[in-house]
Amino acid sequence: MNTLKKFITLTTILTLVTLSLPQSALSATxxxxxxxxxxxxxxxxxxxxxxxxxxxxxxxxxxxxxxxxxxxxxxxxxxxxxxxxxxxxxxxxxxxxxxxxxxxxxxxxxxxxxxxxxxxxxxxxxxxxxxxxxxxxxxxxxxxxxxxxxxxxxxxxxxxxxxxxxGAAWLKPQSKHHIKNDDGMLKTKQVxxxxxxxxxxxxxxxxxxxxxxxxxxxxxxxxxxxxxxxxxxxxxxxxxxxxxxxxxxxxxxxxxxxxxxxxxxxxxxxxxxxxxxxxxxxxxxxxxxxxxxxxxxxxxxxxxxxxxxxxxxxxxxxxxxxxxxxxTLGNQGTNGDYKRLPAGKFVEPLKKAELTVKGAVSQLKKDRSNLKEVLSNYGLGDLSEKESSALEDAKTHEDLENIMVKLMTKRAKLGFTTHGHTGExxxxxxxxxxxxxxxxxxxxxxxxxxxxxxxxxxxxxxVDWYGDGMTYFRGKEYKVIVEGRTSKNPVMVAKRDDEVLRFPENKDFYWRNDEKVRLDSVNVYDGKTFYVHMKE
Incomplete structure (x- = not known):
């Protein structure tokens, strides 16, 4: 048998073997x-x-x-x-x-x-x-x-x-943790x-x-x-x-x-x-x-x-x-000299900061006795008398942060057009x-x-994975109601003869009388319609 015939024979055998394998064996490869x-x-x-x-x-x-x-x-x-x-x-x-x-x-x-x-x-x-x-x-x-x-x-x-x-706070029935007010006072926030x-x-x-x-x-x-x-x-x-x-x-x-x-x-x-x-x-x-x-x-x-x-x-x-x-790298202050500004002019002021503005201000004491240290942690030293006065007069943490970032932005020759999103x-x-x-x-x-x-x-x-469960069950002659939001999640209840189906909001199951039945998806309720995925 010559080489070509051997190749054809071997290929045919491998093809037949592959076709005879179960799909699980094929997918495993x-x-x-x-x-x-x-x-x-x-x-x-x-x-x-x-x-x-x-x-x-x-x-x-x-x-x-x-x-x-x-x-x-x-x-x-x-x-x-x-x-x-x-x-x-x-x-x-x-x-x-x-x-x-x-x-x-x-x-x-x-x-x-x-x-x-x-x-x-x-x-x-x-x-x-x-x-x-x-x-x-x-x-x-x-x-x-x-x-x-x-x-x-x-x-x-x-x-x-x-x-x-x-997001641990939204996993628990109630979560208490301490945060600072804008005036530096500790308060308890409850979720x-x-x-x-x-x-x-x-x-x-x-x-x-x-x-x-x-x-x-x-x-x-x-x-x-x-x-x-x-x-x-x-x-x-x-x-x-x-x-x-x-x-x-x-x-x-x-x-x-x-x-x-x-x-x-x-x-x-x-x-x-x-x-x-x-x-x-x-x-x-x-x-x-x-x-x-x-x-x-x-x-x-x-x-x-x-x-x-x-x-x-x-x-x-x-x-x-x-x-x-x-x-932007560059602002109204760089109109005349942008052609002579190396990268270091933008970066060096930023590298002086050891904390973000939020991190730095979070360390501010109630009496503001460590304000100079807070500013230093954000890379702000060598302040002018006008800058120092503005910072000392800031009434809230938010006001202080706003002044600090403006000072940093000016030092780093940067510009901002908005505090919101942009569409580019x-x-x-x-x-x-x-x-x-x-x-x-x-x-x-x-x-x-x-x-x-x-x-x-x-x-x-x-496609159309989530269906209108209320319409679906009414079409099958169930009586459908939604039990309102109380201390528990809303539940879609479908009744027909002795059968009662209960679909709790946000769960991946429903109850058929006393039997718990798993679903492939969670139940979604938008306040008007209950969306579910039902296996036919």
């Missing part, structure tokens, strides 16, 4: 597909340039720049984080404040939910409360982004494999879940590893589900965290630990990581805080790229959801197989991800 989506909230291009000069080396992001992203919402050229996050989660433009809802206010399946239903492990990481707009958009469905109680409950009952971030449910007990009964600090996270191991709640509200700015809150983990550490836990699955995973607080610092016009969080996010991108390069089958996408603050296109960064490239819309991101992972949000079983 396929490499796991993973996706890491990293979102840097509220970041414009100039702060990336400034952060690069500040660090003195290229950013991890620079190595994977592939295009740009349009960010507008359904009704505005300038989006908020809820509409932008929902667009990146669902592939649909929507209104401001809507979370996981289309523009008509109807819940639609997210790419994270689609991945979970397709057998992938799923996780979210955030430096904000995990109930905040961007992580919420991937994991919940509400008409108002401020509904942290409902968002947190849906997240718990979604059964995610990894959740790491802030209460409207339904009175203790979601910590729910997590424990669901066999999550629950960790509450950095050491607990870094020492955690195993393959169980992992929930890390490291602050009642947000995790500290990275520049402040290392000095003031060392028990909180960094974004890079949370990302690395999430990847370690998720990669132990049998199929692959989807992970969303948000560097939340570039946006928060931008709203304050604090360039020090903005740089702190850009570099923190860039370190997390480095963790994702390290994993992806070793794995070979991981798509990494990094993007911001919208611009914020209109930061933003950079697109990506790495790995089938990555997106070019100028795309934010709604294209989940489409690219879902296609790579082998499912669709726009066709097949995931």
């Amino acid at each position: 396929q490499p796991n597909k993973n996706v890491i989506l990293l979102i840097m909230d509220g970041t414009n291009s100039d702060i990336l340039t400034l952060s690069r000069w500040y660090r003195g080396t290229d950013l991890q992001l620079d190595k994977i720049l592939v295009g740009g992203v349009r960010t507008y919402s359904a009704h505005s050229a300038i989006t908020d984080s809820a509409a932008a996050g929902s667009a990146m989660a669902t592939g649909m433009k929507t209104k401001a404040d809507y979370i996981g809802m289309n523009r008509d206010g109807r819940p639609v399946l997210t790419v994270l939910e689609g991945a979970k239903l397709s057998g992938y492990k799923t996780g979210i990481v955030s430096t904000s409360p995990v109930q905040h707009a961007t992580p919420a958009a991937f994991t919940s469905h509400v008409l108002n982004r401020d509904e942290f109680g409902d968002i947190g409950e849906q997240q718990v009952y979604q059964g995610l494999d990894v959740v790491l971030g802030g 209460s879940r409207e339904d009175g449910e203790n979601l910590v007990k729910t997590l424990n009964s669901a066999e999550y590893d629950l960790v509450l600090n950095r050491d607990g996270l870094l020492n955690s191991s195993g393959s169980a589900k992992l929930w890390g709640a490291f602050a009642d509200e947000d995790i500290s700015y990275e520049l402040d965290r290392t000095k003031l809150k060392p028990n909180e983990p960094s974004l890079a550490e949370m990302t690395r630990m999430a990847l370690g836990r998720l990669s132990k699955g049998d199929k692959g995973f989807f992970l969303m990581v948000e560097g939340s607080k570039v946006d928060w610092a931008a709203h304050k016009n604090d360039p020090v805080g903005m740089i702190s969080e850009v570099l923190s996010f860039d370190d997390a991108v480095g963790e994702a790229l390290d994993f992806a390069r070793k794995d070979g089958n991981t798509m990494v996408v990094a993007v911001t959801d919208h611009g914020n603050s209109g930061l 296109d933003v950079f697109l960064y990506a790495y790995g197989p089938d990555k997106p490239v070019g100028l795309i819309d934010n709604t294209d991101i989940p489409k690219v991800i879902s296609q790579y992972m082998g499912f669709s949000l726009t066709s097949g079983k995931f």
Whole structure:
């Protein structure tokens, strides 16, 4: 038999063997597909340039720049984080404040939910409360982004494999913690879940590893589900965290630990990581805080790229959801000499700061006897008599912060156009197989991800996943009512003959008389309509 005949014979045999194998054996030979989506909230291009000069080396992001992203919402050229996050989660433009809802206010399946239903492990990481707009958009469905109680409950009952971030206050029936008034006085702030449910007990009964600090996270191991709640509200700015809150983990550490836990699955995973607080610092016009969080996010991108390069089958996408603050290198004061300003003129004043403006002012004593030290921690020395007088006359912490950032901005020759969001296109960064490239819309991101992972949000079983449960059961001759909001969640009750079905809001189950029946999704109630997914 000559060589060609041998090759044909061998190929035929291998084909027949492959066709005879069960599908499970075939799928076992396929490499796991993973996706890491990293979102840097509220970041414009100039702060990336400034952060690069500040660090003195290229950013991890620079190595994977592939295009740009349009960010507008359904009704505005300038989006908020809820509409932008929902667009990146669902592939649909929507209104401001809507979370996981289309523009008509109807819940639609997210790419994270689609991945979970397709057998992938799923996780979210955030430096904000995990109930905040961007992580919420991937994991919940509400008409108002401020509904942290409902968002947190849906997240718990979604059964995610990894959740790491802030927001511990909304897991407990009541949470008390101390914060400072603007006048420096300590006060007690209380956060209460409207339904009175203790979601910590729910997590424990669901066999999550629950960790509450950095050491607990870094020492955690195993393959169980992992929930890390490291602050009642947000995790500290990275520049402040290392000095003031060392028990909180960094974004890079949370990302690395999430990847370690998720990669132990049998199929692959989807992970969303948000560097939340570039946006928060931008709203304050604090360039020090903005740089702190850009570099923190860039370190997390480095963790994702390290994993992806070793794995070979991981798509990494990094993007911001919208611009914020209109930061510029250069201002009205540089009109005449911008051609003679080296990078150091912008960066050197910023490097004098050891804390962000929030971190520095948080250390102010009630009698303000340490004001000079507070200002020094923010890099403000050599004050003029006029500057010193303005700072001493500041009545509230907010007033003091505003004056401090204006002084820093002037020293660093920077400009700000707004304390709000901006509507420019933003950079697109990506790495790995089938990555997106070019100028795309934010709604294209989940489409690219879902296609790579082998499912669709726009066709097949995931379209119209959430149905109007009230209409559905009335069509089957049930009598349907909604028990109103009391100390417990609203419940849709459907009765027919001796059968009583009870669907509690935000849960992934219903009761058939005394039998508890699991669902593939959480029940969503918008105040008028109960949305559920029923298996026919």
